Amino acid sequence: MNSYKELIRNAFKAVVETPSYDLNIIEKYFSLEYRQYVDGEELDFDGFCKHMKAQKLAIKSSLIDFQTMVQEGDIVFTNHSVEIQTNEDRHALIHVIAEFRIKNDKIIYCNELTRLVSGDERERDLGSRQ
Template sequence: MKHFIQEVFSEVLENPVFDQILIEKYFSKEYIQYVDGTCLNYNEFVLHIKKLKEKVTQQQIEIINHAENRNIIFTHHLAKSVLKDGSTVRHKVLAEFTIADGKIIQCDELTLLIEGDHTAKNLGSEI
C-alpha cells in the first residue's frame, strides 16, 4: 500500500497540473477527508486540489514513516510546497488512509505548518 500512496502523492499532489481523471483514478466518489477539523466530501476535495494547483508551483512529499493494517495505511510525511509568490512552506502531516476496491475512500489527517508564512497554515484544507 505504501507504493499506492506514493503514486497518489506523485500523480495527484506533486504533479503541477490539475487532472481530475487522475483524482478519479485514486479516489472514490464517496471519498471523505477530515483535515484539522474540516470535513471535505469528494467534490470539495476536487476543489481543494484545484485550489492547490492555483497556489502552488511545486510540491514535494516525503514519507518519513508508515504503518499498514489490512486496508488502512497511516503515513507520517513532510510536504514542501513552493508557492506562486516564490515562498516555501513545509507541513508535517499525519494521515490515515482507508482504501476499498483500489481507491481511497477516507483520509483523516492532521497538518502542522513547520516552516513558512502562517497564512499557509490551512493549505491542507483550502477550497
C-alpha cells in the same frame, strides 16, 4: 494482501506533486465516496477536487517525503512532510500525520492533522484550502 502503501505513494505523486489539475487522475486513485477530515474540516469528493484546484492555483511545486508508512489490512498510516513553493515564491514545510482507508483499490477515507513547521502563516490552511 495488496500493497496499499504503493497506492498512497503513487496517488501523492500523481495528484499532489504534479503541478496540474486532472480530474481523471484523481478519479483513478480516489473513490467518488471519498471523505477527508483535515484539521477540523470535512471534505467530500467534490470538496476534495475543489481543494486540489485551489492548491494548484497557489502552489508552484510540492515535494512529499514519507518518513513512516505503515499498512494494516486496508488502512495505511503515514507520517510525512510536504515542502512547497508558492507561486509568489514563498516556501513552507508542512508536517502531516494521516490515516487512509482503501476500498476497491481506491482511497475512500482520510483523516489527517497538518502542522505548518516553517513558512508564511498564509500557508497554514493548505491542508484544507478550497
